[in-house]
Amino acid sequence: xxxxxxxxxxxxxxxxxxxFLECVQDMDHENMFWYRQDPGLGLRLIYFSYDVxxxxxxxxxxxxxxxxxxxxxxxxILESASTNQTSMYLCASTPNGGRYEQYFGPGTRLTxx
Amino acid sequence: GENVEQHPSTLSVQEGDSAVIKCTYSDSASNYFxxxxxxxxxxxxxxxxxxxxxxxxxxxxxxxxxxxxxxxxSLHITETQPEDSAVYFCAASITSGTYKxxxxxxxxxxxxx
Numbered sequence: 001x002x003x004x005x006x007x008x009x010x011x012x013x014x015x016x017x018x019x020f021l022e023c024v025q026d027m028d029h030e031n032m033f034w035y036r037q038d039p040g041l042g043l044r045l046i047y048f049s050y051d052v053x054x055x056x057x058x059x060x061x062x063x064x065x066x067x068x069x070x071x072x073x074x075x076x077i078l079e080s081a082s083t084n085q086t087s088m089y090l091c092a093s094t095p096n097g098g099r100y101e102q103y104f105g106p107g108t109r110l111t112x113x
Numbered sequence: 114g115e116n117v118e119q120h121p122s123t124l125s126v127q128e129g130d131s132a133v134i135k136c137t138y139s140d141s142a143s144n145y146f147x148x149x150x151x152x153x154x155x156x157x158x159x160x161x162x163x164x165x166x167x168x169x170x171x172x173x174x175x176x177x178x179x180x181x182x183x184x185x186x187s188l189h190i191t192e193t194q195p196e197d198s199a200v201y202f203c204a205a206s207i208t209s210g211t212y213k214x215x216x217x218x219x220x221x222x223x224x225x226x
Contacts, residue, residue, distance in 0.1 A: 031212055040122070042202060042218035043157070050211045058213065090156065099145035099164055099206060102214060104156040 003027070004105040006091055012111045019078040021108050023091030029103075030096045032074035034058075034066065037088040037107070046089075049074055050096075081112045115140045117205050119217025126193050127225050134220045136203035137185040145206035146179060146186045147214070152199045160201075161188070193224045 007022035023032065033048040035058075045058030047066040055066050063085060067075045074093075078085055091105040116139040126132050138146075147162035163170045163177045163186065170177050174193075179186040190197055203217040 033213070035216075040218060042119070043216040045213060045215070048211070048213055056211055056213075094212070096212065101147060101159045101162065102149075102157075104158070106156050 004091060004093055004103050006105040006108050008108050009106060010109045012113065013081050014113055015082060017081050019081050019110065021076040021089055023074045023105055024072055025093040025103070026072065027093060027103065028071065029093040031094045032068065033092045033102065034074065034076045035090045035092065036060065037090055043090065046076065083112050086110060086112045115207050115215050117203060117215045117217045119203050119220060121220060122218065123221045125223045125225060128193060128195060130193055132190045132193055132222055134188045134201055134203070135185060136217050138205040139184070140205065140207055141184065142208060143205040144208065147204050148177060148188050149202045149204065150199045151202065157202060195224050195226050198222055198224045
């Protein structure tokens with residue numbers, strides 16, 4: 001059974017804190033993605049990774065960084081959290097090829113106060 | 114830049130009626146077009162997809178059509194049921210060495226009993 005997990009379902013952090021969101025997949029997928037979901041804006045790509053230690057910026061990378069040290073694990077880092085980063089964060093993975101289903105994690109609802 | 118427009122943003126239909134959601138993409142090289150359904154509080158899940166060498170695909174009450182010339186694709190749900198109520202997202206693949214997906218902004222479908 002395909003599985004993508006995220007480290008937390010709900011997270012509350014203070015402005016200025018460093019925040020780590022972790023995603024793990026057990027499908028040996030090459031590609032992993034971090035999205036941000038806001039009402040009316042859909043799913044916006046923050047960063048993605050196509051191999052260990054490889055990453056590319058998505059549409060809204062400002063204020064975020066990522067790390068992929070192992071194939072199964074992709075971390076999103078908020079260097080200094082701000083209130084406008086309050087959102088739902090979704091991780092996804094997919095095999096190589098660009099024509100395959102993305103498998104999503106359950107999401108992390110992050111609130112920055 | 115790459116873009117996917119999705120309409121309408123909200124759609125209400127009577128149970129048993131049909132629902133149609135339309136998307137337009139900008140990158141003519143896109144060759145994979147998935148549709149995801151996201152129920153309240155849950156992760157997005159693939160319901161149907163179509164590849165660029167096919168004009169139409171059907172799976173029971175759900176169908177997707179693709180017009181590559183016009184760069185648009187549509188989701189059709191027939192005989193709608195209350196459990197079809199959800200947010201639906203279209204997406205288009207962007208293949209330029211690496212693989213990523215651009216999502217539409219979502220359509221909230223309400224099926225009225």
